[in-house]
Amino acid sequence: MVMKIGLFGGTFNPPHTTHVNIAKAALEQLALDKLIVMPCGDPPHKAVDVDKATRFKLTTFAFQDIAEVSDYELNKMGKSYTVDTLRHLAELYPDSELYLIIGGDSLVNFGTWYCPKEIAAMATLVVADRGRKTSVATVRRIERDYGAKIVRLDIKATAVNSTLIRLCYDFGYSDTDLVPASVDCYIEEHGLYSKHDAMISKLRSYLTPERFKHTFYVVKRGLELATEDEREKVFTACLLHDCAKYITPANYDKYNFIKPDDMPMSVVHSFLGAEVAKRDFGVTDQEILDAIAYHTTGRPNMTRLDKIVYVADKTEDSRPYPLSHLKKGSLDDMFMRCLIEAYEVCLERHSDSVCPLSEQTIDYYCKVDDNVKCTQNNTIQMENDMAKSKTADITVKTICELLAAKQATDIKIVDISGVSDLADYFVICSGRSIPQVKAIFEHLEEQLEKQDRFAIRKEGYAEGRWIAVDYGDVIVHIFHKDTRDVYSLDTLWNNGSNVTDYNVE
Secondary structure, X not given: OOEEEEEEEEOOXXXXXXXXXXXXXXXXXXXXXXXXXXXXXXXXXXXXXXXXXXXXXXXXXXXXXXXXXXXXXXXXXXXXXXXXXHHHHHHHOOOEEEEEXXXXXXXXXXXXXXXXXXXXXXXXXXXXXXXXXXXXXHHXXXXXXXXXOEEEOOOOOOOOOHHHHHHHHHHOOOOOOOOXXXXXXXXXXXXXXXXXXXXXXXXHOOOOHHHHHHHHHXXXXXXXXXXXXXXXXXXXXXXXXXXXXXXXXXXXXXXXXXXXXOOOHHHXXXXXXXXXXXXXXXXOOHHHHHHHHOOOOOOOOOOHHHHHHHHHHHHOOOXXXXXXXXXXXXXXXXXHHHHHHHHHHHHHHHOOOOOHXXXXXXXXXXXXXXXXXXXXXXXXXXXXXXXXXXXXXXXXXXXXXXXXXXXXXXXXEEXXXXXXXXOOEEEEEEEOOHHHHHXXXXXXXXXXXHOOOOOOEEEOXXXXXXXXXXXXXXXXXXXXXXXXXHHOHHHXXXXXXXXXXXXXX
């Protein structure tokens, strides 16, 4: 009799309730005879700051009632590659069917794995969605490119991850809803994930509870933007960026700080913060101190660390203003959007007391970025307006080309920037049949994902009569030809005067 064996690997640093829910779903939905949970020893793609024996204990606590926890990779010399583990299991269980359980984010990057074709040949890939739903186009691409057999677990996507949980422990926030009770007890008892405890505990006494919460989210956001090598510097700079927020002028002398006459009080804490970080928290790295000092005003020719802290401060999750438009594109793209918006807000609220360095920063980046220009009175404009920016124009053109490549018909571009907050543009097209509508969508999504452009939302694929795909500035509507006439999106605004036909070149 053929055994069905599932392999669920990861750093499990630490294992959390989403991991456990994935394991339970795999056992039930795949009818597995055995599930092997395997913490990796030396992962090739990330650094792990907790020793192997501890991670094995934590993983055993989490899965001991539902799966076999294996120390095979922990005891193996060298890097842990999935293909080697599958070879080992194939030898150990020669008459078995192997199922490899991975996250949706891992499926997107499957082509970067070591020996992906051999992995796909040895095991069925079982996809568990994490932060967002894995696209049909991604599944089709991996099936086509690597000959993979893919099944998807029916499990609610969740953004919970081990990085967030480690950060919660470091900041002293409760993780009891995020990790199994036995794992939480062991972590608390042994003081795991608290290497910054002394600095964080000290910082807590410098800030209000609300500002401390803001700092938590700035650190979280900074780590999302950082590479593996940047994480420690980013952590420290983000952690201490507001450390001087509540130091009064009476205490400036303690830090040998003299406020220049032209420095607004709203930015004093940045420059004073660098001195506080040095004197009170023992920071000597000038790059970190500079990132703290310039996180409100910016400066010409900012370093990558400067930009990460600046963007993290402006786009952390608890900010009470819309964030999606500030989180698009590369770090440089995000930085420019944040810089422009922050400066415009500053002009609106404090036009008579703008920091000279803020103006120098804007002037500098106006000259180096062709998409931005400064008028004589120092207000900021996008080259044509945000709705008709170069980036949006390129996206619309690319989308139209991809739709045309799958024989979509009657492609129209609707400029809704002045009449709706939904987006800047609609792109509308038709397909002759439901299979063609779905094929147009799959081609569009697959090709844009190759360019690192991912849909925020998508609806209607199951029925295939009207598929809507939201790319932020642009929403694409792919209609069955009979459905399109019913809704008449082309003429919904301005009687169609804002509609342009796309003509295939």
